Structures are given as structure tokens and as C-alpha cells.
Amino acid sequence: MARYIGIRLLAMIPLLFAIAVISFAIAVAMEARGSIAGSVCGEGATIECIAQVERQLGLDDPMPIRFVRWLASAATGDLGTSLTNQSVSVSSLIADRIGATLSIVAYSLVIGVAAGMAMGIVSAVRPGGVADRALSVASAALIAAPGFVLAMLLSWWLAVEWGWLSPAGYTRPSESITGWIRSITLPAIGLALPTVALVQRQLRSSMTNALQSRYVLAARARGIRRTSLIGEHALPNAMIPTVTAIGFRAAAALGLTFTVEVVFNINGMGTLLTNAIQTRNVTVLQGSMLVVGIVVLVVNLLVDISYGLLNPKVRLER
Amino acid sequence: MSDASTAVAVSAPQPVQAARARSGFWMRLFRNPLTVAAAVWVTLLLLAWLWPGLLAPHDPYAGDVTLTRTFEGPSWDHWLGTDGQGRDLYSRVVFGARFAVNSILIAMVVAIGLGVPLGLFSGWRGGRADRIVMWVNDVLFSLPIVLLAMAVIIILEPSLPSAMLGVGIAMATRFVRLTRAVTLAEKEEMYVDAARITGLSPPAILRRYITPNLLPSLIVQVAIISGAVILIGATLSFLGIGAKLDDPDWGVMLARARFDFRLEGIWQIVPAGGALVLTVLAFNLLGDGIRDSLGRDAASSSLTVPRKVALPPVVQLHANGAVLSIRDLAVGFPAPGGMVNRVLSDVSLEVFPGETLGVVGESGSGKSMTMLAALGLTPAPGYLSQGSVSFDGREVTFLPEQEWQEIRGRDIGMIFQEPVAALNPALRVGRQLMQSLLVHTDMSKSQARARAAELLAEVQVPDPERRLDQYPHEFSGGMAQRVGIAMALACEPKLLIADEPTTALDVTVQGQILDLMAEVQQRHGMAVILITHDLGVIADAADRVLVMYAGQVVETASVSTLFSRPRHPYTRALLDTMPQSHRGHGDLPVIGGVVPSAAAWPDGCRFAPRCEFATDQCRTSVPLLEAVGTDLVRCVRHAEFEFGPHAETSA
Numbered sequence: 030m031a032r033y034i035g036i037r038l039l040a041m042i043p044l045l046f047a048i049a050v051i052s053f054a055i056a057v058a059m060e061a062r063g064s065i066a067g068s069v070c071g072e073g074a075t076i077e078c079i080a081q082v083e084r085q086l087g088l089d090d091p092m093p094i095r096f097v098r099w100l101a102s103a104a105t106g107d108l109g110t111s112l113t114n115q116s117v118s119v120s121s122l123i124a125d126r127i128g129a130t131l132s133i134v135a136y137s138l139v140i141g142v143a144a145g146m147a148m149g150i151v152s153a154v155r156p157g158g159v160a161d162r163a164l165s166v167a168s169a170a171l172i173a174a175p176g177f178v179l180a181m182l183l184s185w186w187l188a189v190e191w192g193w194l195s196p197a198g199y200t201r202p203s204e205s206i207t208g209w210i211r212s213i214t215l216p217a218i219g220l221a222l223p224t225v226a227l228v229q230r231q232l233r234s235s236m237t238n239a240l241q242s243r244y245v246l247a248a249r250a251r252g253i254r255r256t257s258l259i260g261e262h263a264l265p266n267a268m269i270p271t272v273t274a275i276g277f278r279a280a281a282a283l284g285l286t287f288t289v290e291v292v293f294n295i296n297g298m299g300t301l302l303t304n305a306i307q308t309r310n311v312t313v314l315q316g317s318m319l320v321v322g323i324v325v326l327v328v329n330l331l332v333d334i335s336y337g338l339l340n341p342k343v344r345l346e347r
Numbered sequence: 348m349s350d351a352s353t354a355v356a357v358s359a360p361q362p363v364q365a366a367r368a369r370s371g372f373w374m375r376l377f378r379n380p381l382t383v384a385a386a387v388w389v390t391l392l393l394l395a396w397l398w399p400g401l402l403a404p405h406d407p408y409a410g411d412v413t414l415t416r417t418f419e420g421p422s423w424d425h426w427l428g429t430d431g432q433g434r435d436l437y438s439r440v441v442f443g444a445r446f447a448v449n450s451i452l453i454a455m456v457v458a459i460g461l462g463v464p465l466g467l468f469s470g471w472r473g474g475r476a477d478r479i480v481m482w483v484n485d486v487l488f489s490l491p492i493v494l495l496a497m498a499v500i501i502i503l504e505p506s507l508p509s510a511m512l513g514v515g516i517a518m519a520t521r522f523v524r525l526t527r528a529v530t531l532a533e534k535e536e537m538y539v540d541a542a543r544i545t546g547l548s549p550p551a552i553l554r555r556y557i558t559p560n561l562l563p564s565l566i567v568q569v570a571i572i573s574g575a576v577i578l579i580g581a582t583l584s585f586l587g588i589g590a591k592l593d594d595p596d597w598g599v600m601l602a603r604a605r606f607d608f609r610l611e612g613i614w615q616i617v618p619a620g621g622a623l624v625l626t627v628l629a630f631n632l633l634g635d636g637i638r639d640s641l642g643r644d645a646a647s648s649s650l651t652v653p654r655k656v657a658l659p660p661v662v663q664l665h666a667n668g669a670v671l672s673i674r675d676l677a678v679g680f681p682a683p684g685g686m687v688n689r690v691l692s693d694v695s696l697e698v699f700p701g702e703t704l705g706v707v708g709e710s711g712s713g714k715s716m717t718m719l720a721a722l723g724l725t726p727a728p729g730y731l732s733q734g735s736v737s738f739d740g741r742e743v744t745f746l747p748e749q750e751w752q753e754i755r756g757r758d759i760g761m762i763f764q765e766p767v768a769a770l771n772p773a774l775r776v777g778r779q780l781m782q783s784l785l786v787h788t789d790m791s792k793s794q795a796r797a798r799a800a801e802l803l804a805e806v807q808v809p810d811p812e813r814r815l816d817q818y819p820h821e822f823s824g825g826m827a828q829r830v831g832i833a834m835a836l837a838c839e840p841k842l843l844i845a846d847e848p849t850t851a852l853d854v855t856v857q858g859q860i861l862d863l864m865a866e867v868q869q870r871h872g873m874a875v876i877l878i879t880h881d882l883g884v885i886a887d888a889a890d891r892v893l894v895m896y897a898g899q900v901v902e903t904a905s906v907s908t909l910f911s912r913p914r915h916p917y918t919r920a921l922l923d924t925m926p927q928s929h930r931g932h933g934d935l936p937v938i939g940g941v942v943p944s945a946a947a948w949p950d951g952c953r954f955a956p957r958c959e960f961a962t963d964q965c966r967t968s969v970p971l972l973e974a975v976g977t978d979l980v981r982c983v984r985h986a987e988f989e990f991g992p993h994a995e996t997s998a
Contacts, residue, residue: 047486051498058502173628175578177585178620181605185613241726247769249724251783251834252756255748261782265773284491288582292605302494303586306501314501318494325489339773341818 030337033344037333041326048322049103052315053096056086059311069112069309082112085312099315108316113308119316122301127320129199129297132209133216133289134282141221142275145228152229153236153267154259164229171226177288180219184292187215197294216289224278231274232267239263269339276332280325375640382636388629395444405435407442407595418607420614427618430600431607436618439595443622446596450511450580451573457515458522458572463565465519466526467553471534480523488520492579497588505588507580507596514579518572525568529561563641570634574627581623597623669697669737670842670874671721671759676734678720680945688945689732691716691898693972698842703868703875705889705906707882707921711942713898714878715764718844722759723751739841757787760835764847766827770819776830777815783837802833806863825856832863839871846878861888882925886910894918897942897953904978912990914980916958919990952983960984 059065066082086109087095102109108119148168152161171179200208239245240263248262287299298317305313337344377383395402405425411417411433419429427437469480487495492514499513500506533556542552583589584598585605592599597619604615678691691713698704706714719725721736723746736744738754746754755761763769771779780799784790790798796815803811806829819827828848835843845864849857865888868875877888885892885906892909894902894917902915913919920938940957943949952970955961964983972981982988 243768284493
């Protein structure tokens with residue numbers, strides 16, 4: 030297993046490089062369309078402002094040198110300073126926000142995968158049954174609904190029916206663990222609902238196949254109990270394709286959490302990125318892109334590891 | 348010089364699409380009411396896109412100047428109520444279709460325009476170019492679409508078109524994958540090869556052969572991705588970096604609802620959110636519907652399964668002292684049109700302690716189905732429609748699953764045809780072996796493990812301790828079948844059912860496995876049912892033989908009688924195909940044709956169409972199983988035959 034993980038880690042290096050190139054290319058492309066400094070400083074731009082921005086971006090040097098310099102400082106955690114507020118470093122801005130975003134995404138994945146797996150198993154045990162048909166209809170509807178609309182309806186319903194106003198804003202776990210969980214529960218549920226549907230669909234189909242397989246028939250012929258047939262024999266095999274689907278969903282959820290953050294007034298990556306785009310703050314976007322890209326790579330690594338754990342053939346080969 | 352012949356050769360490969368029947372597609376597509384509803388909704392969407400004024404009674408931008416009619420609920424004037432400026436929400440939702448369809452158009456033009464040519468190029472060229480394109484594609488594919496769109500938005504400017512340009516680039520990665528896969532598959536097809544050799548240029552091949560095959564999956568993807576595009580568009584507009592703040596875009600309307608959250612403006616979620624969800628749902632359903640209609644056997648759905656036929660309890664006489672006794676067993680499978688295919692009928696057999704019963708017949712004759720049905724393992728949607736099974740003197744025909752679990756594995760062991768497929772790939776072999784012991788005995792985990800190692804040693808698996816911790820893929824077929832035997836024997840059953848235990852194995856291994864089975868039978872003194880289509884195996888191992896054809900027993904006899912004096916023409920034909928019986932020269936004889944499927948069984952004798960002795964009588968009258976001494980035979984003319992041991996026939 031260690032060897033398998035090692036190979037996966039090495040394979041990440043070129044991917045990391047590719048994400049760095051994409052992030053860097055954003056500034057290059059903006060420049061090609063016209064002065065970044067001009068658009069950052071606005072219409073009544075002062076010479077000082079423009080000079081300051083150009084110095085920050087190091088626009089005088091040739092492109093390869095700029096890329097190497099940007100990459101080198103990024104490697105040390107220095108992503109430059111915000112173009113709209115020179116006293117703030119991009120890495121501190123991201124560090125400040127990413128906790129909330131990652132908490133919501135991770136929490137939503139836990140809820141979504143757990144509920145989706147339960148629903149998928151129920152569906153697969155009796156495909157075509159009443160429960161399966163009801164769950165499949167629910168899934169189709171949830172897949173079509175954006176997480177933030179569900180989050181809004183959820184908080185509205187809680188507020189109207191229960192008089193329970195959702196705590197707006199984000200509480201750090203360092204301040205209060207219960208407060209932290211309370212602050213991210215509703216956003217996580219909103220984001221989790223489409224995940225539930227995706228996991229249910231995938232697991233239903235792969236689990237139905239697994240339950241019809243030779244090895245499950247053989248296990249039944251040995252008198253193995255139903256719970257073990259479902260949980261020990263069919264589920265691990267059915268999870269292999271499901272894990273891949275969960276990996277894709279995790280990456281997508283990272284992008285979609287931004288809206289849920291807005292709904293619940295949480296200062297996460299969503300507001301940071303939205304503001305950066307509106308003020309054309311390219312250093313912030315570059316840095317965020319790089320960080321989110323790294324998170325996606327880590328998610329892919331986790332998917333690969335669980336793939337190996339579930340599938341001995343993958344783990345033991347090579 | 349060869350121009351004329353080239354022209355002929357080029358015309359030979361036929362475009363696949365021309366041959367495919369198209370008329371059935373629309374019928375199938377619109378048979379599903381959900382697909383029809385989805386198509387209606389998409390049509391409405393397109394109408395609203397072309398002529399929104401036709402559907403919307405109010406100006407979507409003009410508010411109520413007096414600001415008295417704000418945040419209203421549905422009313423006669425305003426079917427879906429009004430927003431904070433008193434604007435008609437219904438009209439705004441209708442005009443929102445403009446933004447939705449425009450979004451799809453921009454994103455699709457970009458995604459298909461980039462993705463399809465790149466996928467074609469990548470799949471067609473292969474090699475290094477393919478690897479580079481796919482590598483870059485995979486990197487982009489793994490990044491969140493929203494983030495990629497944000498990158499494009501900051502480079503250009505925050506607007507819906509630039510957002511959709513970004514979404515289009517992200518979605519292009521899906522089309523690259525799809526197009527490349529189709530191109531790779533089609534490139535290998537014979538007709539494309541032929542066209543390439545005869546000098547048709549690559550663009551012409553792409554146009555004539557690959558594009559028609561790509562189109563169906565492309566349409567399905569366009570429908571499903573359209574839904575995703577609308578979702579992401581709404582997400583970006585909601586964040587304020589898509590459509591403008593005043594536009595009647597669904598995402599913007601939701602942002603307004605969010606803004607007016609505490610001001611009774613929450614109702615605004617419903618029109619915009621509803622339109623959004625229904626539109627995405629419609630595109631998804633349409634995509635699913637098209638995909639299902641393109642599939643060949645879309646008609647067979649699980650919804651047409653009829654209820655199980657309730658059986659009257661029949662008291663059956665079972666042979667005394669038999670370990671397993673089956674009487675008049677029949678298994679039905681639901682067929683199209685409410686019909687039932689009886690894949691087994693009137694199957695009876697018994698097996699006594701210490702005895703080996705051989706069951707022979709070609710594939711499809713119902714041997715395995717008989718055993719599965721007898722053990723309560725009839726594969727769904729099949730069901731037991733008649734008959735009675737007794738095991739060890741106990742009626743087990745309709746035993747509840749829980750009681751069956753006690754018997755299977757403990758009193759009855761089963762060995763399967765494909766030993767590796769019968770093992771769970773995700774579980775260690777030791778765990779699977781121990782499971783039987785833990786379920787059926789009082790052993791502790793460590794006792795079970797020790798016993799599992801013993802069992803492996805007993806079936807001559809070398810190094811059993813180490814083997815216990817290995818996974819099935821680390822076993823060869825022969826070794827896996829030894830594991831299969833060890834599992835079947837784990838609880839020292841009274842009956843061992845071996846379903847083609849050596850068919851999937853090497854010839855050299857076959858002998859070893861049969862010897863091993865004979866040895867364990869001697870040691871444990873159990874009854875064995877040996878299913879095979881190989882009469883050589885029967886000759887070596889069985890005491891009595893049961894011959895099956897097309898879901899029926901056609902002959903039973905002792906081994907010596909069967910080989911020396913077969914009574915049924917089918918048995919004789921089987922014997923003739925044995926290499927051992929073939930003394931002459933020339934080709935080994937084969938039985939012409941195959942076992943017909945259950946739906947196509949003839950009315951009279953089921954073997955008649957393939958039987959060289961069949962008369963008109965055979966084709967009309969249904970032969971019954973008749974007793975001849977202690978043996979049984981199902982043939983109306985059996986008294987006329989005198990088949991010797993591989994001798995000439997005297998019919």
C-alpha cells in the first residue's frame with residue numbers, strides 16, 4: 030500500500046505543475062487584453078497606483094522569469110499581496126477563508142455519502158420495489174435542484190415552521206466546537222442533497238449488479254446471511270465505481286459551496302473569489318485557483334487510496 | 348490502374364446509420380410519459396426564448412412606480428406574484444428562458460466546437476499527441492467548473508456570455524472524452540480500415556463513418572450537459588458574476604430573493620427556483636429518455652414482472668432414504684406480453700447417500716437451473732411454478748430463506764463452474780472460507796482459521812497459512828477450484844452439488860480436481876450430484892446418469908446401461924460426440940443446431956427438430972417419461988430403437 034500511495038504522490042507532481050501554469054496564465058491573459066493596473070485602479074487612476082500594481086506583478090520582466098519567480102514564491106507559501114489592499118497577503122486572505130469552505134464541503138460529503146449509501150442500498154436490495162421507486166424519483170428531483178436553492182428553502186422552512194433562525198456567519202472550531210458544527214450544518218445539508226442523489230444512483234446500479242454476481246450466488250449457496258451478503262460481499266465491490274463518482278462530486282462541491290456560503294453569510298472562499306472578480310483582483314484569484322487545485326489533487330489522492338483499499342487487485346499490483 | 352477496383356472497394360463499406368431502423372426510435376421515445384412531459388417543457392422553453400412577449404403579459408423590467416404592489420403572492424393580475432419593485436414574477440420567469448437558452452447556446456457552441464475536433468484529432472492520431480491532449484484534458488476535467496468559469500470571467504469581464512465561455516471550455520473536456528472514445532472504437536472497425544486502405548482521406552472517413560456513430564451519444568450528452576450548464580449559469584448569476592443585477596435571469600432572481608430574505612420576499616424563490624429545477628429536470632429526463640430509446644432492448648423493463656403464481660400445496664411422495672428428491676419441478680420466467688416461459692418442466696430426480704448422480708446435457712438444457720431451483724436459489728424474476736423438493740426426508744420446497752440458510756453450506760455444499768468468479772474479489776480467501784464455518788458451527792475465529800487452513804491442506808493447496816491471506820486474483824483457476832471444493836466441504840455436507848466443476852479448467856487440472864472429489868467423497872461418504880456436459884467425466888465418476896434436454900429429463904439409467912445401451916436418440920447423439928467413442932476417421936460428429944431457447948420449444952418432442960429419427964408423430968405428440976425396467980426414457984419411438992455401444996443404428 031505504501032508503494033501504491035508513493036506512486037500516486039509522484040504522479041501528482043506534473044498535475045500540480047499544470048495547475049500552476051493555468052493559474053499563472055490568468056494574469057498573462059488579462060494583460061493581453063489590456064492593462065491590469067488600469068482596471069484595478071479604476072477610471073481615475075493615479076500614476077502611483079498604476080506603478081504600484083505593476084511593481085507588484087513584476088510586469089517589466091520577461092514571462093518565463095515571472096512564472097519561475099511566481100512559482101518559487103508560491104512554493105514557499107507567498108502568493109503575493111492583494112492588488113486592492115497592498116497590506117494584506119493573498120495567503121493570509123485564503124488561510125482566513127478556506128477553513129469555512131473546506132468544513133462545509135467535508136461535512137456535506139459525510140452527510141451526502143452516508144445518506145446516499147443508505148438509500149442506494151435500500152434501492153438495490155429490492156430494485157423496482159416501492160422504496161426503490163420513491164427514492165429514484167427523489168433522486169431525479171434532487172439532482173436537478175441547485176444546492177443553494179435547497180439551502181434557502183431549508184432555512185426558510187426552519188425559520189417559518191420552527192421559528193429557528195439559522196445562525197448566520199461562521200464560527201471557527203477554535204472558538205467553539207458546537208458553534209462550529211451549528212454554523213455549518215445547514216449549509217452542509219443544502220450542499221449535500223444533490224450528493225445524496227448522485228451516490229444513490231451510482232450505488233443502486235453497481236450494487237444491483239454486484240447482488241446478481243456469481244460470487245454472491247455462491248455465498249448464498251454457502252448459507253451466508255443476508256446482512257453479510259449485502260454489507261460484506263456486495264457493498265465493497267459496488268463501492269469501487271461509487272468512490273470515483275464521489276471524487277468527481279467532491280471537486281464539484283468545492284465550486285458549488287460558494288453559493289451556499291453566500292446564502293448563510295459565511296465568509297469563505299466564495300465571497301473572496303466573487304469580490305476578487307468584481308474588483309479584478311487577479312493575484313487573489315490566481316492564489317485561490319492554485320490552492321483549490323491542490324485541494325482537488327488531495328481529494329483525487331484520497332479517492333485513489335480508497336480505490337486501492339477496496340480493490341485488492343489495484344493495491345497489490347505493480 | 349487500380350482506380351476502378353478502388354472505387355468498388357470504397358463503395359463496399361456501408362455507413363452503419365443507413366442500415367439502422369429509425370422509425371422505432373420516436374415510438375420508444377414518446378412511450379415514456381416522463382420523456383413526453385420533458386419534451387413539452389423544453390418546447391415551452393424554446394417558445395419563451397423565441398417570443399417571450401407571447402407568453403408574458405407584463406414587461407419584465409417595468410416595476411410598479413407607486414411601489415404599492417410589491418412582494419405580492421399569486422393573484423389574477425400577477426399569476427406568480429411580484430418582486431420588491433412590483434415587477435411581475437411570471438413575466439420575469441418567462442423572460443428568464445432567454446438567458447437560459449442563450450447560456451446553453453454559447454456554452455454548447457464553445458464546448459462542441461472545441462471538444463469534438465480535439466477528441467477526433469486525439470483519437471485518430473493516437474500516440475504522443477493523444478497522450479498530451481488527454482493529459483491536459485484530465486487536469487481541466489478534475490477542476491471545479493465554477494472555478495474555471497471564474498478564471499474566464501476575470502480575464503474578460505463579469506457577464507453571462509463570458510461566464511458561459513468559461514463553462515463551455517470546462518464542458519469541452521466532456522466532449523473530448525466522448526468523441527475520443529467513439530473515434531478509437533470506430534477506428535478499429537473493419538469498414539473504416541477498408542476505407543483507409545482504399546485511400547479515403549481522413550476527413551472523409553470522419554464525416555462518413557465516425558460522425559454518424561458519434562451523433563447518438565453526442566445528443567444524449569448535449570441534453571444532460573444543457574441541464575448542468577443552466578445550473579452553473581444560475582450559480583454564477585446568483586454570485587453576482589453572471590447576468591446583470593436587473594436582468595430577469597433565474598439566478599439573479601434567486602439572488603434577489605436571498606437579498607429580500609427578511610422582507611417577506613422569500614416567495615420569490617418559488618417561481619425562479621421552480622423554473623430552474625423543472626428545466627434541469629426536463630433536460631435530464633430527455634437525455635435519459637433518448638439514451639433508453641437508442642438502446643436495443645429498452646422494452647424489457649422491470650415494471651412488467653407479473654406477480655408470482657401461488658401454488659396449491661401438493662402432497663408428493665418422495666423416495667425413502669434419498670438425500671435429495673425432486674418431483675415434477677417446473678420453473679417459469681415471465682416473458683413479454685404476460686406470457687410465461689417454462690424453462691424447466693416435470694423434472695424429477697433423487698440421489699442416495701454415497702452415490703454419485705451424473706446430470707448431462709448441452710448448455711441451456713436446464714441442469715444448473717434444476718439445482719438452483721431445488722436449493723431455493725431460482726434467479727429472479729424466475730419462480731418455482733410447480734413441484735416439490737425434499738431434502739433428507741424434509742419437505743423444503745417453500746422453506747423460508749432463513750431456514751434455507753441453515754441448510755445451504757452446512758448440509759449441502761455447492762461447487763461452481765467458474766471457480767474464480769465464484770469467489771468474492773474483494774475478500775481474502777481465508778475470510779470467505781471462515782465465513783461458512785462461523786455461520787454454521789460454534790467455532791471461534793481462531794478455531795475457524797485453523798480449520799480453514801486444514802481444509803486447504805486437505806484439498807492439496809500448498810502453503811495454506813499464507814494462501815488464507817491472499818485474494819482470489821492471486822489464485823490460478825485450478826487452485827481457486829480447490830478453494831471452491833474446500834468451501835463446499837467445510838461443514839461436511841450430506842450432499843455435494845458440483846456444477847461443471849472442471850469445465851473452465853485446463854485439461855491437466857481437470858483430472859486432478861475429479862480425483863480430489865472422488866477422494867473426499869470416499870472419505871466423507873456423501874451423496875454427489877455431478878453436472879457436466881462431458882460424458883467422459885460421467886463415465887469416470889458417476890453411478891447413475893440423468894440426461895436433460897430443453898428443460899426436461901429425457902433419460903435416466905445406470906452408467907453401464909447408458910453407455911452400452913442408450914435409449915434416447917439425444918443420448919445416443921451425445922455419446923457419438925465423445926472423442927473417446929470416435930474410432931473412425933474424419934471429423935468428430937456434432938449434433939446439428941443448438942438447444943432452442945425456452946420461448947421456441949416445439950410443441951411435440953423438443954428434440955425432434957434436431958433428431959435424425961424424428962417422424963411426423965414426434966412433432967405432434969408430447970412424449971412422456973416411460974419406465975423401462977428401472978430406467979426412464981422420454982421418446983415415443985424408444986421401443987423401436989436398439990442403439991448399441993457406438994454401433995450402427997437399427998431404426
